[in-house]
Amino acid sequence: MVAVAQHPNIEMRTLAEVVKVSGFIGNFNVTIKQKAKYVDWDLCTGCGTCWEKCPSKKIKDEYDLGIGLRTAIHKVFPQAVPGKPYIDAANCTKLTKDKCGICEKVCPTEAIRFNDKDELITEEVGAIIMATGYDLFKWEENHGEYGYGKYPDVVSSLYFERLVSAGGPTGGKIVRPSDGKEPKSVAFIKCVGSRDDTKGKSYCSRACCMYTAKHAYQVKDKIPDGEAYVFYMDVRTAGKNYEEFYQRSLNAGARYIRGRVSKIYPRGDRLVLKSEDTLMGMPMEVEVDMVVLATAMVPSEGAAELAKTIGFSTDKDGFFQEAHPKLQPVETFSAGVYLAGACQGPKDIPDTVAQASAAAVKVCGLFSKTELATEPMIVEIETDKCSGCGFCVPICPYNALSLVDLSFRGHHGTVTREIAEVNPSLCQGCGACLPACRTLALSLKGYSNEQLVAEVDALCL
Amino acid sequence: MVNAVTLIPAREHDRQLISKVEKEAGTSINLCYQCGKCTAGCPAAFAMDYPPRQIIRLLQLNLVDQALEAGSIWICASCDTCSTRCPRGVDIAALMDAMRREALYQGKITDKKVAAFNKAFLNGVRNFGKAYEAGLLMQYNLTTGQLLKDAGLGLPMMKRGKVSMIPHSIKGKDEIKKIFDRAKQLGGE
Amino acid sequence: MKEFAYYPGCSLDSSAIEYGMSMERTADILGIKLVELEDWSCCGATSGHNTDHLLSLALPARNLAIAEKMGMNVLAPCAACYSRHRAAEHAIRSSKSMGDKIREVIDMDVQGTVETLSVLDVLANDIGPDQISQKVTKPLSGMKAACYYGCLLVRPVGITGFDDPEDPQSMDKIVKATGATPIDWSYKTECCGAALVTSRPDVGNRMLYNVLRNAQESGAECIVTACPLCGLNLDMRQAAVEKEFKTRFNLPVFYVTELVALACGDTPKQVGADRHFVDTLKYLSQIEVNRVRAASEKTEEKAAVVSSETESPDPEATQKKIDAMLKGWQKNPEKMAARLIEDEERAAVLVEVMTGDEKKMTRLAELMVTDTDKAVKAAEAFVTAELKKKQA
Structure with missing residues (x-):
């Protein structure tokens, strides 16, 4: 774990969770909520003075399934990486009642930050x-x-x-x-x-x-x-x-x-x-x-x-x-x-x-x-049949469909209308969108409507 | 007690019988993976020749006759602890009950005492429409050759007003007789 | 008023007569109307389903048909009757073909529209422990009771369903409402042996022994039950079990309704508690003695507290205080005046008024001891009068 933390190509974020993901393979946009640690880990040396002096000592330690007790400011477990503490806000006297603040006073590097807030960070990942x-x-x-x-x-x-x-x-x-x-x-x-x-x-x-x-x-x-x-x-x-x-x-x-x-x-x-x-x-x-x-x-x-x-x-x-x-x-x-x-x-x-x-x-x-x-058996759209109703868009479990503008020359100049477009890297070819299309503009490559009808004919006629 | 058994392909008759018992109990013996939780929780298992898990095992091996001749199906108290705790959802208690009824039907009465008790009880119900406790005990004692069993309790019970020597009938006791007869006719399914 | 079609079952006027008597008393006390099912017949109990499946459903179905005509839910205190009736209801509702067979056998119409309820369900859930507590006049405090549910009240879950099959609490709640203490023990739902205790005592007695033993080891002084056969076994057969296993239990056995009626003021005779095999009267009278003693101790305590609060002061002590105040006025009138009046000028006037006036001094001293408010008012009045006089 320490090797991971020290690796130059790896950025490790603890006490954080992913709250939103959009995009597709090779191009994901990930929103991460970095929760408030109330300790500046760039300054903290993990010396442990803070958790030794913390007066809120009677909290059941979740890591130890309640067998032992811990303090409000604590390191999650002895081998945690980084070996630095964070403050459990719900049990911290300073953060709940604005009393105490001992850790701030004893920290040799002045790393305690009671005004820390949750932060939202976006990353682009492949x-x-x-x-x-x-x-x-x-x-x-x-x-x-x-x-x-x-x-x-x-x-x-x-x-x-x-x-x-x-x-x-x-x-x-x-x-x-x-x-x-x-x-x-x-x-x-x-x-x-x-x-x-x-x-x-x-x-x-x-x-x-x-x-x-x-x-x-x-x-x-x-x-x-x-x-x-x-x-x-x-x-x-x-x-x-x-x-x-x-x-x-x-x-x-x-x-x-x-x-x-x-x-x-x-x-x-x-x-x-x-x-x-x-x-x-x-x-x-x-x-x-x-x-x-x-x-x-x-x-x-x-x-x-x-x-x-x-x-x-x-x-x-x-x-x-x-x-x-x-x-x-x-x-x-x-x-x-x-x-x-x-x-x-x-x-x-x-x-x-x-x-x-x-x-x-x-x-x-x-x-x-x-x-x-990517998988070739994906959805294809006949643009002249597509009415741009957008029924198919919310049905797709992979968010592969979207409505885009299509401009073309009409009788009286340029005309713009909305049609559906499929993202070939997201589409899995499941076919859930097909029944929604009222104009039969959607069909599955390799399983087109004509092919399916021909199969039925071969069996039944 | 060690029996060596030669396993033969299941006879159609046995398969049908097992199917019948399963259907009546509303459960499937194939679900059982022989974990033993039923026997473990059975309060009467200490006295059984083939505790519940083993009865199901006999049925899984199609040894249905051996299962019908077991004494355990008679001393099952129908407490339902086994069925409540079975991790596979097998209704063992219902199965033991169905096996007991089948054994009775086939005349394979391994436990004469329990059979006599049940017979005496239902006799009272059939004749009077309500259970006739004094009659039950007398018939039970007689038919099992235990003439003086519980004799010491007779007087104390009477003193406390807890037993009546005379049966009480209901008005509709003929209806009850007819119910008994019709149930028998319809094959008791 | 709660109304039920009452199905006492074959044992409530005989081997479980205490249950029958106390059930009717409890219903009376709690305002439950019991309308006995017209010409009801035996449910078949365990012997029924041990012998013939269809018969075992048809017998209770006849009673359900009668109840349906009455248009009321059925209250069945006996656990076996409750179980069999619920099984019949379930069969009729879940399978049309089975329902048809049953209707053919009983030659009556039954649709499974009424519900059969157990006493525990009605008392704990419908009526509720609070309502019961309200009617309690002689709480059974100090009684350590092991609530024994047995098998049929809590299993199969699909047919019963009103309480937990491993650690049920409905009877515990009812018993608690009577003032008794339900104890925690592990054999609440372990089978007592049922009919095996009679037909195969070599098997049944040990099952019964295990239940009694765990109750005793867990600190029970008595056992409470809601099943006639469990009650009969635990009570009537206790001596035989003691003999076979060479031990002593001496555990009185009650039906839950006995305890409710007793706590609400009934005598043991009224509920049939004098008919048990294991003597209950000695235990009940001990509980009663303890209760009375505890109650009187409480009243004494209360009286002592009240008297100390409203005690009239000792007149000698009061006089001493007044004398002290008087001396104070004589020796240091400025200090005394300052106690009553903040304003320095007015305080000075008070001193003037007091000097030489024995009567006023005594009066003020008295008030300062007995009623400081009045003392302040009087002092102010004196000063105001004096100032007026001076002005005039």
Whole structure:
């Protein structure tokens, strides 16, 4: 990440979002909203004096899923690039009540700017790569059998990640949220919200089998005489060395039980799981200190709106739609917009890196050309039939149609009228505009009205 | 208990029977991916020879006769926990019910006690239009050879005014008899 | 006034007589009119759908047909009756062919136009906990109740739908409105064993045991239910379960309507609470004793607060204060005058007026202790009078 930030050809903007995109491949106009940071990063050295002195210390840290606390002025996470802070305006006493301002006083380079405002910046780009990642399925909202989130020791896998992370709020120690004690037994439940047609998503979230094997191993490794139970339906560890990784967890003593957990309920300060070992055909109850749920990967919040803003499609689950599941995994139907990573579908790091490299190369390939060859089967307009009614313009999902002036010599001098024009680089040949054209001026190359009628004749006559 | 089974291509008769049971239950066994959540949550699973997941497995393997002879379909309490939690939306409780009715219809009564209880209950309803609790218990005890079962509760119940030795009929009890007969005629679908 | 076609079901005048009695009492107290369904018949309960699908829908459909003629929704306190009637409604509405079959079997017209409602739905959602609280005269404070819903009131969701199937709250709300404390526990909707407790106690007893055990472990002092079979099992069979599993529960079992009627002033006898197997009277009287004690403690507290606020001052102390004021006037009249009048000139005049006039001094001293406003007014009056005199 630091290499990216320091690269002379890369401009990195954090705390910013894309609010408008117009144009087409090779010629996009992107409007970016740079949100107010309240800190001038050209002056800031990241020394940390400000967040040490900030009196608003009791804010739950979102990055740590609320395990730890942070201050109003803070660095998003320890490894953030650039390693500089911004102010969370909603929780800053100066920005809400005009009191305090300590950070401004102690900053050695006078980098605090309380009068900072959101800024709109426009950039012209030739291509766009989407890499917005994923969020976790909100299991607390509909899994009543697991407690609706009211049992503090039933946590998500991401929460567990923060616990075992050496740079995390517990320094890598696995502790129970309820009392901070080290659990002696941890149960992992896979497929919470995944492969679930009634309460969750129908798909498999792909990465959970591997990271659960990792988590189970970590319990065996970090907790002396600890027990790790993994409740599963399948173990999908299909990548290179993945099977061996899973076997390593088994060899370390992680107990894999094939069966979905029907209910979690508290007994004293422990938790009871009702399951079935389907391989033995025996209903089974287990009492543990902590439960970790491997929850489904869903598109990151706001992904659908972003896709609409930029102008490409999402699939049935809200992930960004690839142009072809096998042959074009990193392209979208909108030329010039590429995909990389979990925003296209659940996947793990090796696959994300592979996709990112592919998308980068696709863009390089694009930029190496001075001319583009586009899909030939696009719309063509017979200008003398076009009445300029403009019905087709709003129908096009790719904004490929527009009305332009056409001037020609008429009886009494130059006449100007409006007709429709198609942008050949935006048009995908979907044909949605055709039924709108009342004068039959629009037709699809390769699928012209005459050709279609001839096909029907051949079948029916 | 280990049975080795030789799997043969499905017989038409079995396929039709499974289809019939599925239709009556309004669900499809092909949806089941054998995750075990139904058995895990079943409060009676501890006492079952083939807990719910296994009943569905037998049907998936077309071993429908074995499923009809299972004891578990009789002690299913119809609590519906399985159907409520099934991630594939399979209505297991309805399936167990449909299997029980089919087993009864075929005379494959693995659990004589439960069958006797149901028969005694419906007998009272058919004769009087309302359940006749004292009669139910007497008929049940008799037909299952447990003459003195719950005898100690008889007097306490009577003392509390909670049981009547005499059945109460409704005016329309003949209508009820006719309902029973017509339902049987129409094939109980 | 809320009106329902009342379907008590076969057990509300027999094995669940407490439910029947308290249901009628509760309806009376809350202003619900119950019009008993004309010549109603058994819904078939579980034995029905265990035996014959069409029969199990036809039996409740007959009652629905009668209710449709009455033009009223049905109130069915029994969970099984509620479930079967809802199943019949659903079948009639969702499939014309099934509806036709049912109509043929019962030989009556039924269209599925009326709705069958459960007591929990009506009390918690229609009437609402606030209305119930208003009628409560003897709150069941301190009662720790485990609200046991069982299976049929909350599942299948497609047929019931008025409360959550994993952590329902409707009964908890009603119980809270009576002043009792509904506890949090994990077996709210776990099956009690139903008919298996009678036909196959080797299976049913353990199911029942699990429910009782979790209630006890979660701190319940009693269990509240809205299903006659659950109530019967938990109550009548509790001793047998204790024996088989070598444990003691001693958990009184109530129907939800019993608690509502009791909290609204009914005696245990009126609601049938004296007919349970596990004694409830001792527990209820303990609750009542606690309630009375807490109430009297409260009134005592209140009285103490009121008396301290309106206490008349001790006359001896007042006299002492007046004497002090008098001494003040005698020793340092300028200072005393300045306390009453800001204006220096007028204060000086007051001093003049006071000097030598014992009567005025005493009067002013009294007022300064008992009513400072009047004291200021009097002082001003003295000065004004004096000035007038001087002018004249």
